[in-house]
Amino acid sequence: MAPIQNSRVIFNSIPEGYPVPGETLIIENESIDLDNDPLGGGVLVQIVCISVDPYLRSRMREPHVPSYAPAFTLHKPIHNHAVARVLRSENADVKPGQHLYGWFDFAHYQIVDAEGLKRMRILPEGSGVPWSVYVGVGGMPGQTAYYGWKELEPKKARRHLSGETIYISTAAGPVGCTVMQLAKAAGLKVIASAGQETKLQFLRELGADVVFNYKTADLDDVLKEHAPLDIYWDHVGGKTLDTVLPRMKVHGRILIVGHMSSYNNAPDPVYNLDRFLALRIKMLGFLVIDHDEKYSKEFYEVVPGKIARGELKYNETVVRSLEEAPQLILDVQQGNNFGKAVIVLADD
Structure with a gap:
């Protein structure tokens, strides 16, 4: 397969007040070869869904300004919790077709190296819970x-x-x-x-x-x-x-x-x-x-099942393209979304 264009949401400028779609965040493309780009012992994934959370605004700042999360890097993709499907793998513990939960770029495709995989979680297949829920009440x-x-x-x-x-x-x-x-x-x-x-x-x-x-x-x-x-x-x-x-x-x-x-x-x-x-x-x-090590095992044993059985209710605001991401990020800041804001880029 010939190289294709991979859209990404780029942190373009530091806003004063609310982020401005098309100024603070812009869409850019890079070329990616899904068949031949080296993986460095890692995996190539297709992003399935990406979380949009209020705290993302706090990362759109000068890097010297202190906060609990590092600032986004200007002119680089922004990132957040997401679910991705593995397309190719050079890691014995991760198989094509599996779904990973962790930090991913706002993009369609991404290569995650071996070090990055250490911070990923393999999600269960056939849990009865939509993948988008794993970046919301299940994430x-x-x-x-x-x-x-x-x-x-x-x-x-x-x-x-x-x-x-x-x-x-x-x-x-x-x-x-x-x-x-x-x-x-x-x-x-x-x-x-x-x-x-x-x-x-x-x-x-x-x-x-x-x-x-x-x-x-x-x-x-x-x-x-x-x-x-x-x-x-x-x-x-x-x-x-x-x-x-x-x-x-x-x-x-x-x-x-x-x-x-x-x-x-x-x-x-x-x-x-x-x-x-x-x-x-x-x-x-x-x-x-700060509490992940203490409670994460219990969380994944308890909460997805409650969601699947309808014991935990939720709502979602869903958009289905990266082009809509800057506006959705603004909507979350202004309270114009209803429930979990999520970008869904694939259904499997």
């Missing part, structure tokens, strides 16, 4: 929810969570809706917010006790009626966190898993830090990678 977002929930669970056998109250901000996404279902199964009262009526209805269907539109309702008014909170699961930070702090219970717990309010704007100040002392609040900054 990193679901792991964030599951691992974080495990960290919140009482360590003493006599304690339990039933009867406690949790508030989950931006709860209709893949992390939030998974946490919400775990919380309801554990007997908690769940307060959940989202920014669109369709998302609110989804949360009602999942069993949330209180739902509200954070764009139109006053958060403090909602919390005055339904707080105090035992747990706040925070995807937002800034003013939302500041409003929540006085509404926590003594010895309340806050899990910080995202900071959407500052991805495209300067961070809002938090004034109510004295509440940490007065209420003896515990707050944990949570990154899924």
Whole structure:
């Protein structure tokens, strides 16, 4: 077969505010020979689906600016968690036709060397779960929810969570809706917010006790009626966190898993830090990678089966071309997607 063009999403410029499709991210092609390009002991894969997550915006920055994830390299492809099918292999442990989960470029095809394969997971075939789910509630977002929930669970056998109250901000996404279902199964009262009526209805269907539109309702008014909170699961930070702090219970717990309010704007100040002392609040900054060794085996034994049996519900916003990726990334920043945002490039 003659070489073909391989489309890739390139980090073209550092944005101020929201990323601009066609400026911040552009589409470029490279030539790839699917039959003859050397693999270096690795594999050639076809990308099946790629995750689009809010944190991607935090990587579109100058490399010297500190953060928990490295900055994307200008004029190089961006990358994220994805599922890919093996086309050719020079590795005895990986066979053509198998599906891998790991870090891949926003591209149609990619060569992964032997070192890169060490960080990949071979996914089970015939699990009854669509491949796209393995980048959503069956992948990193679901792991964030599951691992974080495990960290919140009482360590003493006599304690339990039933009867406690949790508030989950931006709860209709893949992390939030998974946490919400775990919380309801554990007997908690769940307060959940989202920014669109369709998302609110989804949360009602999942069993949330209180739902509200954070764009139109006053958060403090909602919390005055339904707080105090035992747990706040925070995807937002800034003013939302500041409003929540006085509404926590003594010895309340806050899990910080995202900071959407500052991805495209300067961070809002938090004034109510004295509440940490007065209420003896515990707050944990949570990154899924810190807990993978502890919980990943259990996650893959438990969660895909729950999804296949319909015990864990989810929604997806799907686009089917790399050309649509820059707009989808912007939509996620502006909250215009519903559920997990995913780029599906192949169906097998």
